[in-house]
Amino acid sequence: DINEDNVDENDVDHTDPVDFEPLISNKEARAAINTLRSFIERCDDIEDRVFSSLFELEKIIDKKSANCLDQKKITDFFKCL
Numbered sequence: 001d002i003n004e005d006n007v008d009e010n011d012v013d014h015t016d017p018v019d020f021e022p023l024i025s026n027k028e029a030r031a032a033i034n035t036l037r038s039f040i041e042r043c044d045d046i047e048d049r050v051f052s053s054l055f056e057l058e059k060i061i062d063k064k065s066a067n068c069l070d071q072k073k074i075t076d077f078f079k080c081l
Contacts, residue, residue: 005020026061026064026065026068029061030058030065032060033054033057033058033061036054037051040054
């Protein structure tokens, strides 16, 4: 048993692994899918379901990209003030 009173504050890891994950843009995600598609197209005996999965991922990226394109109202900029 470790007595919590004897634990040095410097020994405790307060970092969240999510804090260190870089944010990936829709453009970067699309480029990664295109890279995977190019690689898979050069491989032999790839099942069609792999291409279907890539297509599903592309649809998700497209949907997220479309959500970012919503036109804002001028009043939205004044809500933060």
